[in-house]
Amino acid sequence: MDEPRQRHAGKGRGDAPRFAGHLQELPGLDRARNGFADGFVELGRGGVDGHKGVEDVSAGHLVVLSFVAPKLPSRPLVPPPMPLSGRSEWRPRGAVDLGKIATNGSTGGRNALAGRGGEAIVNPAELSFGFVERCGLHRSMQALFDDLADCVRALGIDHLILTRLPVPEEGLEGVVLEQNWPSAWFRRYGRRNYFSHDAVGQWAVRTKRPFLWKETPPDLAARPEFRRISGEAREFGLADGFVVPMCSARGRQAALSFSSRHKCEFGTRERAALHLMALYAYGAAMQLVGEHGRIGRLTEREQEVLRWAADGKTAWETSVILRISERTVAKHLEAVRRKLDVTTTSQAVAVALQNREIVVQSMGNLAT
Structure with missing residues (x-):
């Protein structure tokens, strides 16, 4: 992969914005200097099994899939229909x-x-x-x-x-x-x-x-x-x-x-x-x-509060451990449920574990 495209892909790490479009639309990319005129690129999170360098989507790694044309295409880059043969004639x-x-x-x-x-x-x-x-x-x-x-x-x-x-x-x-x-x-x-x-x-x-x-x-x-x-x-x-x-x-x-x-x-x-x-x-x-647009990443404090909730701690117990008020703990948990688009803390823990937002060693009785 050419260096300019590597830099552009690297900007996606962390927030991992999704992009799909022609290379002409990518900012800061000198296509002529790199010997190609146009192409199609898609940035997104991974999730493909069995391919070297592509990791589990839950790990949050960015995957770049690009197609480069040596000259400007005369038609949109849409794959042609496959001919009918064998099983396709079902x-x-x-x-x-x-x-x-x-x-x-x-x-x-x-x-x-x-x-x-x-x-x-x-x-x-x-x-x-x-x-x-x-x-x-x-x-x-x-x-x-x-x-x-x-x-x-x-x-x-x-x-x-x-x-x-x-x-x-x-x-x-x-x-x-x-x-x-x-x-x-x-x-x-x-x-x-x-x-x-x-x-x-x-x-x-x-x-x-x-x-x-x-x-x-x-x-x-x-x-x-x-x-x-x-x-x-x-x-x-x-x-x-x-x-x-x-x-x-x-x-x-x-x-x-x-x-x-x-x-x-x-x-x-x-x-x-x-x-x-x-x-x-x-x-x-x-x-x-x-x-x-609705779902945002959890803050460090929200992750910390949710980890203690996953370990079975009540809002009061968490407030004592973190030396903050019980009301503050409740507000953090409310923000977590809103960001993860769930209604209970138990559901928030499950979604956060799926998203690798939190990692817990043990899980006790969850408070809602």
Whole structure:
């Protein structure tokens, strides 16, 4: 990597701002002196397994992904659609009106190619790239979600849910960004706290890799509680699915779960298309709800107070240890809960541990 780009990336450490755009937009970068005219660069937090130099997102390291062109591109740097072959010609069950999925939202275009006999063959690349192009244009969560739902319906997806992953004692209703599950099933799932026993949800907490529901580890999937939940889900039309785990810029875990009433037999290209659409949908959703603007980094004192709370100390005990007033401790904990967007101190501890904001040696009874 050229020295100027290293310096620019280095400025991101700590606050880790996210940037994606042409190299022409980067400040202080002498492109001509370094022998290239333009390109595309993305700065963000890591989270890719198995690649040297890319560390866990929770460690807060910055990752730079750049594409450099030796001359100015004549067209926007958008990857071309992949040709249809092999697994990409998977045909979703049921009739799908692909004509409704067009760049301008009308019936003027098709994100599929005609197959033998005139039936539609889904092109996962065109489907996902079309959504990516429109993603930043939506001005409401509902419009964004409806666009995504229309796209993935062409791949046989019936229902989806975009949500932050709840921490202990946190209800599902407070973390869901958008969903189109059957209303009766959504109410039952939340009211009975199924997430705590849902093997798919619990595996989404532990892995960074997208996975089919059937790829959930056997030690989780074999539990009687999960088998019962799976049976109930099938009754509501959620028989199989695909999950994309994600993290926000602050490290809060999230996931987009796609589900179908039929068995999901996705090949590499379908999985890649769903993965790409999920990442862009989540990024756009975060911009719409303004989460990045609401959540700030904890101060040293707030971290210290939260560590003692995690160790089971009451506000009074913490005030004695730190030689500050009990009222000050309460104010610090209130600020922590506000910054981490949670309602209890127990939830704040869980989120702070996920974000590596605090490290504790032992955890006692948490005060709320």
